[in-house]
Amino acid sequence: MYRHKPDMWGSARELLRRGEVIYTLAERDIRAQYKQAVLGIAWALLIPLVNLLMLTVLVGHVKGFSVGGGVPVILSMYVGLLAWGLAGGAIGGGANSLVSNKALMAKSHFPRECFPLSQVLESAFSSLLALVPMIILFFVTGYGPRLASIWTPLYIAIEIPFAVGLVFFVSAVVVQMRDLQQIIPIFMPLIMLVTVLKPLYVYQNGTLQPAFVHGWLRTFYCIINPMAPVVANTRDSVLLGFGPQWSILAPAVFGSFGILVIGYVVFKKLEVNFADLT
């Protein structure tokens, strides 16, 4: 009997060679998404603002959702949303990336990884656009970013493997088990709320105090949800001026790359069935 033996390194190399397809697919999606909208690309700026307004109105006054230190709640939430957005948007859009591209998959044999990866790229593009409202918010609130913002690329570097790994996993599993299509829109906002609203550190008397979860549970939480440390660190660096908190970043790196490996292996294993089952 024929057994599909995925050649991980070989396909990773082929993926690098055919990387242009990722750009083309992302470009197609972005163009198609805004083509017939009256407001066009302005939606990419409006959606994070609407999300922010909703969150602020609903929970802005609740204690325990703020990082403290005199940071305006609205700014603290927006930076959190932005840090979450890259991974969150990629997973939301990436879940269906294989299922909805049946026609293109039937056309030619090119790395299937391009579909989920193009969703990550697309999400990165919207995140970039979402920086514009943030700059406006800084002006409106009169609260400026701190110098420690230069650490953000490190946090993004931890976030990307997580996003890629999870999108690989989710998009491949959705092909076999469409249930996930229904589950994701329910669970993602929940995880988003916990990640963005519950700070892992609170500012007290000039230092950061651990909050939300403690002890070994904290490390465990950071491994299974690397987004929590990423969001917390981004916020603390940009708004409070603190450097990276390694005690929570180290488990996040572990968790993030762990997800990447698991996601990729699952993707390659399930790949044989994509054409038959989509």
Added chain:
Amino acid sequence: MPTLPKGTVHAEHVWKRFREDRTLPLFQDQVRLFARWVRGHRRDFRWVLRDVNLHVEPGQAYGLIGVNGSGKSTLLKMICQTTFPSAGAVTSVGRIGALLEVRSGIQPDLSGRQNVYLYGNILGLSRSEIAARFDDIIDFAEIGDAVDRQVKFYSTGMAIRLGFAIAAFLEPDVLLVDEVLAVGDARFQQKCLERISQVVANGTTLFYVSHDLPTVEAVCDRTMWLADSYVRADGPARDVVALYRASVGEAAVLTTEQDTGIRVLKIEITGADGNQIRSGEDLNVRIVVESEEAMFGAFHIGVSQGTAMPVFVIRYASSFPEGQFELRCRLHNLPLPKGRYSVWGAMRAPRGTGPKATLPWQPLASFEAFGPHVIKAPSGVMVLSPVYVPADWELS
């Protein structure tokens, strides 16, 4: 395995099965399947290809024929490497361009231009390589000003032309064409056939799937006939197509056996001097018919290559009695080249004149004609049906 030249396609003992379809998307069905699985009952499978072998050299044009559901498209998908065999191995070397379904892969939300770039990219060409071929593609597709319009606002014909042009001009090493030409108008169809011949002449390997047998004969060198997941025949295109045509005739005999009031009891087909039937000579047909009603009607006889579409039809209108009668017909100068043919017949009264008894159009017998071979048309030109026309040539 030694490195094969680009454009080679090789399949060895390829088997493919699909899971039986689930009946309903209900949770209880899953539970039942799981319960059966626990009891040791493994899934049911349906074989779509059994032990298929083929080897195609670069620049060959290979046809795939067979009735619907015989596995042609699945085989193409495996050559395209978008699906994998359940057992065996398929190797195709080089870049593969596929026209698998009409409009497939043409993105309706993108403009014609963006579609060209997207598809080219997926095929493995860089943007500059696509740009070099862009004008040829647009010219061939006859899209003109509509290049920057979204494809969803194209007419069906425009979208198909664009799809074909992209696949045919991006110079793949292997080109797969599945039943797409049937949609265009006659002029575009001919243009596509010419382009396909040109592409093949440039060294591209072609896989061509179609129910339109004349185009298969026009385009392909070799042909495989798939029937019910098995390979029924594999060889020179004309021979395999002839076999396939004959079998279509046989299958039709089996399906039209209901009694509708008129029966053909006996049919004899002979040549001029008794037995052998020869091109350009007389053909005698003797038919014994039994009718339940007397009628004033017409008896049609057609000669075909096996299918229901005859090469020509002759007709005899008369007043036919009730019961048995015999019809004799002499055809002068039989205009058919060497080959195997079927005789089809039908009899009915004009609509509204009373008699209910009819003989539906059905194959009655087949015969072998001897004589000159049919003249092969230039590559890429399809011949609808073979007719032998004696001609005198002069060159001055």
